[in-house]
Every structure is written in C-alpha cells, then in structure tokens.
Amino acid sequence: MINKKSKLALIRKKLHLRKKREKSLMEEYQKKLIDSLSELRIPLLLLHFSLSFGTLGYMILSGGNFIDALYMTVITIGTIGFGEIAKGTDTPEGRIFTTFLAIMGIGIFTTSITVVIRVFFVGNAINLLKYIKMLAEIEKLKDHVIICGYSKTSAWFVEALRKRRIDFVVIDSREEALKYIQLHNIKYFIPEEPFKKKALLSAGIKRAKYLIANMEDEAQNIAVIVTARLLQPDRDALFIYSTAPTDGTAQKLEELGANKVIVPDKLIANRIFSYMLHETRGYISDLFDKIAYGEEVDLEIVELSVSEKSPLVGKKLKDIDLRKVYNVTVIGIRKFDGALNLTVTGDTEIEGGDTLLLLGKPSNIRKALEFYKEVL
Amino acid sequence: MRLKKILTDFFLLMALTTNISFIFNPNPYELVIAVIANLTATILKLGEGKILATEMMAASLVADLHLIPAAFVYFLGDVSEAVSLAIGALAANIISILLSIIEAIFGYLMEE
Numbered sequence: 001m002i003n004k005k006s007k008l009a010l011i012r013k014k015l016h017l018r019k020k021r022e023k024s025l026m027e028e029y030q031k032k033l034i035d036s037l038s039e040l041r042i043p044l045l046l047l048h049f050s051l052s053f054g055t056l057g058y059m060i061l062s063g064g065n066f067i068d069a070l071y072m073t074v075i076t077i078g079t080i081g082f083g084e085i086a087k088g089t090d091t092p093e094g095r096i097f098t099t100f101l102a103i104m105g106i107g108i109f110t111t112s113i114t115v116v117i118r119v120f121f122v123g124n125a126i127n128l129l130k131y132i133k134m135l136a137e138i139e140k141l142k143d144h145v146i147i148c149g150y151s152k153t154s155a156w157f158v159e160a161l162r163k164r165r166i167d168f169v170v171i172d173s174r175e176e177a178l179k180y181i182q183l184h185n186i187k188y189f190i191p192e193e194p195f196k197k198k199a200l201l202s203a204g205i206k207r208a209k210y211l212i213a214n215m216e217d218e219a220q221n222i223a224v225i226v227t228a229r230l231l232q233p234d235r236d237a238l239f240i241y242s243t244a245p246t247d248g249t250a251q252k253l254e255e256l257g258a259n260k261v262i263v264p265d266k267l268i269a270n271r272i273f274s275y276m277l278h279e280t281r282g283y284i285s286d287l288f289d290k291i292a293y294g295e296e297v298d299l300e301i302v303e304l305s306v307s308e309k310s311p312l313v314g315k316k317l318k319d320i321d322l323r324k325v326y327n328v329t330v331i332g333i334r335k336f337d338g339a340l341n342l343t344v345t346g347d348t349e350i351e352g353g354d355t356l357l358l359l360g361k362p363s364n365i366r367k368a369l370e371f372y373k374e375v376l
Numbered sequence: 377m378r379l380k381k382i383l384t385d386f387f388l389l390m391a392l393t394t395n396i397s398f399i400f401n402p403n404p405y406e407l408v409i410a411v412i413a414n415l416t417a418t419i420l421k422l423g424e425g426k427i428l429a430t431e432m433m434a435a436s437l438v439a440d441l442h443l444i445p446a447a448f449v450y451f452l453g454d455v456s457e458a459v460s461l462a463i464g465a466l467a468a469n470i471i472s473i474l475l476s477i478i479e480a481i482f483g484y485l486m487e488e
Binding site for chain 1: 404405407420422423424448451452485
C-alpha cells in the first residue's frame with residue numbers, strides 16, 4: 001500500500017514539474033466566455049432530448065423515416081403545426097404521441113430559446129466577445145500610448161491624441177469611467193485595474209512608447225508607475241508621465257520611475273502668469289502654448305540634439321539648408337550649458353552639444369528628423 | 377462531478393458502439409441513436425474550460441458534423457456515403473474516448 005502511494009506521489013511529482021503560468025487577460029476572458037456557455041447546458045440538453053424523443057417516436061410510427069420524423073417534431077414543439085405530415089401520425093397512436101410531445105416540448109422549446117437569448121444578449125457573452133476581439137487588436141499596436149485612469153484630464157488628452165492620429169489604450173475599471181469611455185467612443189480600453197500586471201501586459205506595455213499614470217490618488221499612481229517600470233525598466237523605451245499634487249510627491253514619483261511628473265496647480269499658475277505677462281489678449285502665450293502643447297496641428301516645435309562627433313559641428317545654419325530642403329526653420333539654439341540663443345542667423349555656427357529648436361509643419365519636421373537621425 | 381463524468385462517458389461510449397454497429401450493419405435507428413448520443417456528449421462538455429475538456433469537445437463536434445450529414449445522406453438514399461461519413465466520425469469518437477481515459481487517469485492521480 002505504501003509502495004503504491006509513493007509510486008503515485010512520484011508520478012504526480014513528475015507531472016507537476018512545470019511551473020504554473022499566470023493567465024493573460026485574453027485567456028481569462030476566453031475562459032469566462034466558455035464558462036458562461038455552461039448556462040446553456042441544461043436548456044440545450046432538454047431541447048435535445050425532446051427533439052430526440054420526438055424524432056425516434058415519429059420514426060417508429062412512420063416506419064423509419066428520419067427526415068419526416070424530425071420535421072414533424074420541429075413543427076410540433078416549435079408551435080408551427082402544419083399538420084400530420086409523417087406517415088402514421090394521423091392514427092390514434094400518432095395523435096396520442098403528438099399530444100404528449102406538444103405538452104412536453106413546447107415548454108422546453110420556449111424556455112431554451114429564452115435562456116439562449118439571455119446568455120448571449122443580456123448576459124456577458126457578447127461583451128466578452130467584444131473584449132477578446134479588442135485585446136487581439138491591441139496586440140497589433142506598436143509605439144502607442146497607454147492611459148491609466150480615465151478622468152477629465154485623460155479625456156482632453158485623448159482628444160489631442162485623436163487629432164494626431166496616435167493609437168492609445170485606456171485602462172480603468174471604475175463604473176463611472178467605463179460609462180464615459182463608452183460615451184466618448186474610445187476604441188481600445190481594458191476594464192481592469194491599471195496597476196495589475198496582466199492589464200498592463202495586455203495593453204501592450206512592452207511595445208508602447210508612452211504611459212500616462214493619471215489615477216485618482218497618489219497611491220494608485222505609485223502602484224501604476226512601479227508596476228510599469230517592473231515590466232519595462234528602460235526609461236528610454238517607455239516614457240512614463242504622471243501628475244502629483246506637490247513638488248515633493250512629483251520628485252518621489254520621478255525617483256520611482258516616472259520620466260516626468262506634472263504638478264497641475266503649478267502648471268495652471270504658470271499659465272495664468274504667462275497670460276498676465278503677455279498683455280490682456282495673450283496672443284503670444286496662446287500661440288506658444290498651442291505649438292508647444294501640440295494644439296496647433298499645422299505647426300510643431302521640436303528639439304534636435306547635435307552630438308560632439310556630428311558632421312554638423314562647425315557648419316553654419318545656412319550650409320545645412322534646413323529651410324530650403326525641408327521648409328523647417330531653426331528658431332533658436334540651446335547651448336550645452338543651458339543658455340538659449342534666439343538671435344540665430346544663417347551665419348550662426350553649430351557647436352557640439354547644441355540643441356537646435358526646429359519650427360515647421362509636422363510632416364516636414366518628421367522628414368528632417370528622419371534624415372538627421374541617420375546622419376547624426 | 378462524478379455523475380457528470382459517468383453520463384459523459386456513457387454517451388461517448390454509446391455513440392462509439394452504435395456507430396460501429398451502424399458501420400457493420402447499416403440500420404436507421406442505430407444511426408439516429410449514434411447522433412443523439414454524440415450530441416448529448418457534446419452538450420455535456422459545453423462550458424468546460426479545462427484543456428482536456430476542450431479537446432474532447434472539439435473531437436465530439438467533429439463526430440457530430442460527420443454523423444448529422446450521415447443521417448441526412450442515409451435517408452436520402454446514399455447508404456455507402458453515410459457509412460463512410462460514420463467511419464470518419466468513428467475516428468473522432470475513438471479520440472474522444474482516449475481523451476476521456478487520459479482525463480480519468482489524471483483525475484485518479486490527483487485524488488489518490
């Protein structure tokens with residue numbers, strides 16, 4: 001007996017050598033969908049038994065005619081009742097059988113149809129199917145943005161992303177947020193808590209370029225940032241942006257893994273101050289804001305860093321022909337020590353460590369950057 | 377869950393045995409019973425997310441999709457075609473039974 005038990009234990013040990021893998025969100029939804037189908041089991045069984053009972057009964061009555069027997073059963077329990085079509089059904093025995101079949105089958109038929117409709121249309125099956133399809137589409141995204149937490153700020157952010165046709169995935173599990181996500185017609189969203197590993201993995205964190213941690217409170221933002229950094233430790237591969245109530249918290253979040261943390265109150269104060277500085281109409285503030293924050297879709301300002309070994313070093317601005325070839329203007333140069341030169345001319349010489357500030361149409365800027373990325 | 381296992385295995389075996397007897401001696405009632413037993417086994421497997429259960433469900437569905445057309449073909453007069461479809465279903469039935477045996481062995485190892 002002991003020998004048998006130890007043998008079993010050995011087999012069990014051998015069979016459990018593989019470590020249990022955590023299920024992905026897609027697998028979890030597929031499992032839930034399959035589980036939801038188990039509700040169909042009893043009504044379908046009852047429907048199947050009544051159909052089988054009727055078919056076999058009519059087959060016996062009609063001398064083995066399967067097609068007529070099945071047809072007769074369906075029109076009887078489906079309350080169609082075209083008449084006594086199968087052979088032998090117009091006899092007293094046939095009529096007794098039809099009576100019993102109708103009493104039993106009609107109830108089963110209507111109940112089964114109700115349950116099937118409820119599982120698919122009232123229950124979760126359709127939603128689960130939608131989520132599975134959505135997750136499959138998210139798997140194809142690359143260099144996209146992941147937005148954790150859908151608030152008013154996120155809604156404005158989504159608007160800006162849509163203008164630039166940048167793909168994004170929203171993660172939020174709150175009922176209220178999900179209501180707005182559907183109202184705002186968000187294409188890709190994951191109804192899970194954003195600090196869950198599998199939610200971030202399903203949102204494609206390994207392929208994403210940006211992550212916005214915009215949760216309701218600080219602790220949740222910390223959880224999102226830490227989890228995201230655990231999954232993607234490279235700060236240059238995934239840029240994490242977040243918000244914090246104070247400078248101190250912002251610093252902590254940056255230490256934890258965020259690339260940049262914005263303090264909303266401070267930002268608002270600075271913007272109001274800039275309006276005050278630039279007279280009452282605030283045209284300059286508006287223009288610079290729009291360009292800098294990407295609200296002006298026809299104009300963009302970007303930075304181009306020049307390394308010490310770059311072939312551009314020592315060249316004059318007029319020699320590199322940025323304006324002529326790409327319709328892009330160098331509006332200023334930030335020097336290595338941080339000093340900003342805004343009085344650049346064609347004769348201004350480029351030095352190693354300079355950062356050129358380029359202004360132009362987004363498409364032209366992209367072309368220029370692509371060219372210089374290869375050269376620099 | 378034991379009762380469900382008994383029922384599923386019963387219907388799987390029933391489908392297999394009636395299918396074999398239909399192949400050797402084509403008879404309308406046996407074919408219909410094979411279809412009924414096979415469909416019942418499929419419905420009993422509905423909604424089970426375990427790996428072996430899904431494999432069994434797939435195998436049962438294959439058998440269904442052979443046996444149902446076989447029934448129509450048989451009653452439309454082409455007996456040899458119905459028999460060949462039933463042979464196809466037999467392969468799926470055998471796989472179902474093998475999977476059921478594997479599932480039983482795993483269940484035994486887990487419980488003992």
